[in-house]
Amino acid sequence: MMHIPHRRVFMLKVVASSAALATAGSLQAAPKKVEESEPKAASLGYKHDTAAVDAKKFPKHAAGQKCNGCMAWLGKPSEAWAECDLMVDRLVNANGWCSSFVKTKG
Numbered sequence: 262m263m264h265i266p267h268r269r270v271f272m273l274k275v276v277a278s279s280a281a282l283a284t285a286g287s288l289q290a291a292p293k294k295v296e297e298s299e300p301k302a303a304s305l306g307y308k309h310d311t312a313a314v315d316a317k318k319f320p321k322h323a324a325g326q327k328c329n330g331c332m333a334w335l336g337k338p339s340e341a342w343a344e345c346d347l348m349v350d351r352l353v354n355a356n357g358w359c360s361s362f363v364k365t366k367g
């Protein structure tokens with residue numbers, strides 16, 4: 262049987278642990294697109310398309326209001342879907358809207 266020095270065994274364990282953590286991290290870093298029917302989204306009146314918002318239900322909604330122009334949007338302006346401060350572990354649509362919309366400054 263081949264003898265493996267303790268230091269080498271330790272390094273192999275470190276490499277294996279790092280690989281496992283990297284895999285777990287990449288799984289966590291992949292939030293899925295929110296469904297309009299999910300409780301949180303539904304309670305906020307979230308729609309993937311701002312044009313589909315019920316004007317009677319949300320009279321403060323304006324046509325130009327979109328997720329990518331909201332303070333809570335965490336993506337780049339050019340991204341189609343991104344995370345949002347209010348929808349934890351979910352992606353919202355750049356053209357979406359919910360009743361917590363707050364226009365970005367500038």
Ligand code: SF4
Pocket residue numbers: 307327328329331332333334345346347348353357358359360361362363
């Ligand atoms: S808080 Fe803003 S970015 Fe998040 S869903 Fe509502 S409008 Fe979109």
